Amino acid sequence: MVHGRGMSEGTSAKTVRLARGDAPGRPPMTPELDRLYDRLEDELLVPLWTEIGELMPESPRPDAVPHRWAWRALLEMARQAGDLVPVGRGGERRALALANPGLGGRPFVTPTLWAAVQYLNPREDAPVHRHTQNAFRFVIEGEGVWTVVNGDPVAMRRGDFLPQAGWNWHGHRNTSDAPMAWLDGLDIPFSYAIDSAFFEFGAEDVGTEETPERSRSERLWAHPGLRPLTRLGPSPATPLLAYRWEYTDRALADQLALEAEGCAVTPEPGHAAVRYTNPSTGGDVLSTVRAEFHRLAPDTATASRREVGSSVYQVFDGRALVTVGAASWRVERGDLFAVPSWQPLRIETEHGIDLFRFADTPIYERLDKDRVAVAEQEGTR
Ligand SMILES: [Fe+2]
Numbered sequence: 235m236v237h238g239r240g241m242s243e244g245t246s247a248k249t250v251r252l253a254r255g256d257a258p259g260r261p262p263m264t265p266e267l268d269r270l271y272d273r274l275e276d277e278l279l280v281p282l283w284t285e286i287g288e289l290m291p292e293s294p295r296p297d298a299v300p301h302r303w304a305w306r307a308l309l310e311m312a313r314q315a316g317d318l319v320p321v322g323r324g325g326e327r328r329a330l331a332l333a334n335p336g337l338g339g340r341p342f343v344t345p346t347l348w349a350a351v352q353y354l355n356p357r358e359d360a361p362v363h364r365h366t367q368n369a370f371r372f373v374i375e376g377e378g379v380w381t382v383v384n385g386d387p388v389a390m391r392r393g394d395f396l397p398q399a400g401w402n403w404h405g406h407r408n409t410s411d412a413p414m415a416w417l418d419g420l421d422i423p424f425s426y427a428i429d430s431a432f433f434e435f436g437a438e439d440v441g442t443e444e445t446p447e448r449s450r451s452e453r454l455w456a457h458p459g460l461r462p463l464t465r466l467g468p469s470p471a472t473p474l475l476a477y478r479w480e481y482t483d484r485a486l487a488d489q490l491a492l493e494a495e496g497c498a499v500t501p502e503p504g505h506a507a508v509r510y511t512n513p514s515t516g517g518d519v520l521s522t523v524r525a526e527f528h529r530l531a532p533d534t535a536t537a538s539r540r541e542v543g544s545s546v547y548q549v550f551d552g553r554a555l556v557t558v559g560a561a562s563w564r565v566e567r568g569d570l571f572a573v574p575s576w577q578p579l580r581i582e583t584e585h586g587i588d589l590f591r592f593a594d595t596p597i598y599e600r601l602d603k604d605r606v607a608v609a610e611q612e613g614t615r
Contacts, residue, residue, distance in 0.1 A: 250275045253284045260284060294542060296574035298344050299336040300558035305374070305549075305568025312353040312415050321354065323361050323438055328353050329418055332546075334572055340423070343572050344544030346522070346594040348422035353415045354379055354408040362405035362436030367425045368471065368520040369404075370397040372417040372590050374548060374568050378410025382440050383475055388449040390416060393479025393550065395510055395527075395590070397519040399471030401432075405440035417548055417570075419592050421522040451475040455513050465514065472512035472519040482508065486529040486588075504534030518596045528589045530554065535582040538609035545573045545593035552587035556580075578609065 252271045254263060260283055261267060274281065282289070312330055321328040329350040331341035343349040352371075354360060362382070371381065377391040383404045388396060398404055408414055425431045454462055455474040465473065489506035492499045501507050510525040511517065518524045527550075530536065538557075547556075549569045556565050559577040563569075565587075573579050581587070598604040 248275050250278055250280055252280065259286070294576040296345070296544070296576070297336045298334045298342075298544060298572065298574040300561040300572060300574060300577055301332075301335055302556070302561070302563040302565060302569060302571040303332055305566075305570065308351050308570075309415055309568070312351050313413070316353050316355050316413055321358060321360050323435065326363055327360050327418075332570060332572070334574075336574070342423040343546050343570075344423070344574060344594070345427070346421060346424040346544060346597065347546055347592065348418070348420040349546050349570060349572075349592075350418045351415055352406075352418045353413060354406055355413050356408055356411045358408050359438075359440045360406040361438045362403050362440060363434065364401055364403045364436060365433045366400040366431055367420045367422050368398075368400045368522050369418065369420045370395065370520070370523065370525060370592070372396070372419065372525075372548065372592075374415070374417060374550065376412065376414040376416075378412055379406055379408045379414045379416070380440075380445055381406050381475075382442055383449075383451075385442065386450045386475065387442050387444045387446060388451070388475045389445070389447065390414070390476075391479065393482065395477040395482070395525060396475060397472055397477075397510070397523075397525065398475060399520055403436050405436070407440045407442075409445050417590075419523065419525075419546070421520075421594070424522055424594065424597065449475055452478075461513060468515045469512070470515075470521055472510075472514070474513055477510050482527050486527065490529065490531060502537060504531035505529075505536055506531075520596070521600075522594060522597050524593045524595045526591045526593075528591060530581060530583045530587050530589070532583060532586040534586070536580055538578045538580040540576050540578045540607045541593075541595070542575055542603060542605045543594045543598045544575050545591055545595075547571050547573070548590045550588040550590050552583070552585060554584075554587040554589075555582045557582075 252275055315328055319328055329352040331350040332343040333339055333341050334343055373390050373392050373394045375392050379390045380387040381404055383398055384402050451474055485508045486506040489499050506529045508527050510519045512519050549565050549567050551567055553566045556563050557580045558573050
């Protein structure tokens with residue numbers, strides 16, 4: 235299907251342009267059919283028989299392509315932006331978004347997900363705002379920035395995962411003498427596609443001088459297996475604003491240790507994995523975004539796995555050979571890569587790797603559109 239910019243007076247530009255060549259399943263072209271197609275184009279009508287292959291493929295054919303962004307280059311450009319570009323009201327954030335080469339230059343890492351490196355200079359603030367897009371931060375290196383969510387200052391340190399549901403006020407403050415960069419993930423492209431975005435400016439001042447070790451949300455919620463009696467109902471997004479690296483690291487190390495002791499606890503040999511969950515429901519942290527952490531032991535190869543929906547990985551530590559569809563890269567600390575829908579993913583390690591992953595799977599699961607295929611089993615669920 236060809237989408238133009240609409241018909242303008244005096245030109246023959248058409249919004250609808252029908253494929254007229256001979257192809258399997260299409261009727262033979264005759265002068266009468268040609269005239270009918272002219273009229274259909276004028277009346278903005280499209281026959282299914284010319285489009286069915288594109289509209290109803292046998293399996294997903296994403297426009298997004300597998301792609302890798304090297305952290306070293308990203309960080310260098312973020313530093314340059316730190317020298318050249320002030321952060322403040324209007325631009326809101328000094329963030330460089332990953333643009334998937336298959337998505338027409340838009341700042342979309344996949345059709346549903348946004349990923350950007352955000353950079354804050356020493357003693358700098360990013361002003362308060364709120365939006366309906368769900369968001370999270372993942373810290374690959376550094377510390378010294380606090381994200382203030384509805385007045386609750388949340389420290390950010392290497393390995394921490396910090397989710398924040400839409401429509402909560404938030405700003406950032408760097409209280410340290412060093413710059414800091416981190417990964418921002420949001421559902422901006424999804425919100426854009428479904429015309430659901432709202433945005434409001436808040437205070438320019440982030441509004442607190444407090445820099446507590448633990449946020450109020452952690453003091454209330456970050457106690458394993460315990461929930462406060464004043465918060466027994468489910469909340470759609472996680473009330474916990476920081477998932478600290480020490481817990482993630484220990485969960486992964488324990489999983490691999492249990493596997494070595496003969497317990498069947500890993501998804502596959504040498505591959506430990508955990509999902510960040512909402513402590514009020516046990517489900518995903520955000521309604522549109524799933525977040526996980528994967529640790530592959532040395533000399534491990536994952537099964538080739540395909541999923542409906544897209545995901546983005548960031549290397550937290552280590553190296554690996556990653557193959558997504560026809561693309562293959564050696565990735566190292568900080569590197570990011572996009573896995574489009576239904577593209578097979580396989581990861582092979584020599585010395586081991588730690589990988590942060592986020593995906594749009596909750597959207598697909600809620601709509602009963604999710605599907606997974608693992609090569610070794612050749613099955614789908
Ligand atoms: Fe924001």
